[in-house]
Amino acid sequence: MIIARNYLDVYPYDRWSDKTIPVFQQGQTFQPTSLEMVEGETSPPSPLQEADLIALMEKHGIGTDATHAEHIETIKHREYVGCTHEGSFLPAQLGLGLVNGYDAMGFQMSKPHLRAELEADLKRICNGQKRKEDVLPVQIEKYRDVFVNACEQAHLLDEALGEFFGEPADVPQEEATPVMEDPVVRRCPLCTDTDMLLRVSKDE
Secondary structure (H helix, E strand, O other), rough: OHHHHHHHHOOOOOOOOOOOOOOOOOOOOOOOOOOOOOOOOOOOOOOOOOHHHHHHHOOOOOOOOOHHHHHHHHHHHHOOOOEOOOOEEEEOOOHHHHHHHHHOOOOOOOOHHHHHHEEEEEEEHHHOOOOOHHHHHHHHHHHHHHHHHHOOOHHHHHHHHHHHHHHOOOOOOOHHOOOOOOOOEEEOOOOOOEEEOOOOOOOH
């Protein structure tokens, strides 16, 4: 029984999803009218809608009110998910392949932990609980390790995507599209051992 809905009365992105029961008093007894043994099967959870995804992002501390919509548009623009007419998200083949591939590497990049840790540290910097100089090298090292390991295990990503898109075709060397290198602007003034590159956005 629901005694008080509390924040649910003012927060539209979450809702009461459990069953309700009549209001009983402690020690009260009742006579059931029927007893039934209902057969059924476990069903998958309903597809997420935008409000559900925003609630999960807020739960894990990912993004802000100003960036939630941008994150959602990004996953739709990159075709990681599709949308039904009712507004529910459905995972696309590309999204499923990426999740399976990264999970096979052991990163669990489909989970929010890595991004949530970064966001939490950024909030601690804003609150004066941590210094940028302490957070930056730790976070860079975490993401660098993931990047290096992902490059070393890239074949797992190919295999996972191949399950949805088929095996990649062998392209003769003479027909391969040459990789254009980004022009070097200057040396990085912070780390001093890497180059800063000029890259043009795909939208431009």
